[in-house]
Amino acid sequence: MEEQTTVEYARFRLRRDSNAVLEWFRRNWRERRLFRWAAAAIGAFVLLTIVAWFWLARDLPDAETLLDYETPLPTVVRGIDGEIVHSYARERRVQLQYVDFPQRMIEAYLSAEDKTFFSHGGVDLTGTANAVFDYAVKYGSGERAVGGSTITQQVAKNLLLGDEYSVTRKLKEMILARRIEGVLSKQEILELYLNEIPLGRRSFGVQAASRAYFDKDVGDLDLHEMAFLSILPKAPERYGRKANESMAIDRRNFVLRKMEENGFITAAEMREAQAKPLGLVTQRSERSVDAGYFLEEVRRSLIEQFGETAETSSNSVYAGGLWVRTSLDPEMQIAARDALRAGLLRYHGSRGWTGPIATLDVSEGNWASQLASSYLSVRYEDWRVGVVTQRSGSSAKIGFSDGSEVPLTGLPDKLKAGDVIAASPSGSGYRVRTIPEVSGGFIAEQVQTGRVLAMQGGFDNRLSDFNRATQALRQPGSTIKPFVYATGLDNGMTPASEVPDQTFCFYQGANLGEKCFRNFGGGGGGVHTMRWGLEQSRNLMTVHIAMEAGMPQVIKTFENMKIGSYEPYPAFALGAGDTTVQKMVNAYAALANHGRLHESTLIDYVQDRHGKVIWRADKRKCTNCNMPEWDGKAMPRFGLQGKEVIDPRTAYQVVHMLEGVVTRGTAVRLRDLNLPLFGKTGTTSGPTNAWFVGGSPEVVAGVYVGFDQPRNLGGWVQGGNTAAPIFKEFVQKTKDRWKDEPPVAPAGIRMVRIDRISGKRVFDAWPTDDPKASVIWEAFKPDTEPARSTRQDEIAAKRKEILELIRRGRGGGEQQTVVTDGEGQPADFVEDQGGIY
16 A cells, blocks of 8 residues: 555656646747757757768668678688698788787777777767867868777778768777677777787788788887887887887887886886887798698689689688698609709700890889789799899999889890899899790609609799699600500510511601601510510600500590590601699509599598588598497498599509619619609600609509700600609608508509510529629519410421431431421420430
């Protein structure tokens, strides 16, 4: 009852007081003009504020989107050992969590940008009032007023609104800041801010800026360095320049004073930090392996699969934050790069200057910016790429992209101003250096998986990004012969089969007429074993084998090995068709892998920014591999990789013969490596290409040397003296990575002792370590082994014996008895202790 009385009394008071206020308002409205004007103004202001609020807020982004916001991050590339080798980035960005930021770093930014951050609700009224006053003072002057934005407002501007300079944007920023404070915690807001704030030098976030300005991680920064980073949001491009160093120091010291006033540091710490120089680095250390051709192939593949920017895919290359595991082996990559460069320089020798890399217009005086925007450079010894700024007789100057200009010596006659060249330090200036005009490609591949370990597509990808290892279509020459021999072995021949090394002419039709083949360097004649023909790279024997096996079958082998697709003409059996280094290396790897061909791959797998694998090269399934408990059955295993494209026994026979190419054939210069290597040299007509492809049971590598526009390399050039030495240097530089284990024969191979010249079976001698020993082990399929002697050999021996007996009989010698078989032919002689029967 008492509670009801209280409620009724409250209602009575409310009605009475509201009526009294209304009566007061009406009386003042009627009697006082000034009151009417003031009330109308206040009402209009309130109405205008409400309308403006709804107008500004009607199309604002939803602050809750920041809950799922993902920082645009670069793609990070790892090598075969898991170490970072490169990143694909147009902006420097590294995402850290709040706990990763040093406390002093946070305090420096609070002192510089928003000391009341942890107490305001998104908008600092004092700072806003100061900004309004400054805007009114500077209105019409063209000078930009101070922002007065809190850290929350800056997050709203950077992530949701943009950097438009207007009152409207500032109002929207304030509305969004209030909303953000209702969605995110203070720590989450600070984390976004410190990861996203633009800080100059293409850096976003304090970790990226720490690397850009000091080449350190944020956890390794000193106090004065943290204070410097905190001044950058105001004017990153101004404070980061050498010319404005004194201005940057003044602003940094101001922040240090604010930190001391706020109780974040002591006075002694402040004075010590203020006495330090800025210490900015001009060039940060590179974390990238020099594997430009390899990494560009990876980049192209990723863009094709995941897109380039955030607009195309959430897992894009330049914003998705991908983690890419590649097969790049840094040690082998550096060895491949150095070996190919050495081979190109060795071929170039003393041929002189080959001309400029490019040409610029230096008449306008802006050569430094032109050179910088060309992105031409070279990473070889102490060479640099520069532009000839002036040439007068025997004197000249060279300029570099940093604007420096020095004297240039060693001037070729054709050198002129505007030529972009390579040069190296010499005395007080630089000396002209020559980039070889000849080029080439190199690839090393893992046999059992098809993973590319190293790739070099030219002298330097900074000079040309055309990848000659994957894009250049070249004639492989004799390196294609092993696959012709493999076709012969699959069609009834053996390594001991005798093949004529004699002229072969082929009628190609009324239009083309007759085509006759010859050996490289001429010569020929006689009949020799297949092994000898491959070891000595005999063209005529190869054509005979191809025609006996059938050119359609040879072409089918090429297609199965993914070398290329050609017409069934004999010229293609000698390497007349175009292919790439990558395809040839992959095909040789299949030979070493018992005929099982893998797809050549550079990427093992790709993870998104959260670590989930979103693509994998190895697509084999492993049933029950993720069982929580063992079910007592056999361990689950992956199936075999790759596709069997050739009989494993045939593949081994070819590899076994190719070992002879290194032991005593055209690649004999590799023998002193003392490794169980196999391989094949190749030299095309001209010669325009010099090749070598080969390796071990674990690694196969291939290289070619030639001009980009094919032309004669010189009559002395062969694969054995030009390409094989490049492979040799590669192996020497990575010798510890090569196992001293010979290829293992597959099931169904029989190793038989034969005479390597005649191909006949041997029973009374054993192979030795002598590379030129007459007796060797040869690989045969069952029931294809040669006999100790052929029927023709036996007949010839009998005839010789009979003739000898006749001569002895006529000479009055001892009478002999000749035993014949049922057809009247001399019977087999049987050697026994009792004599000849």
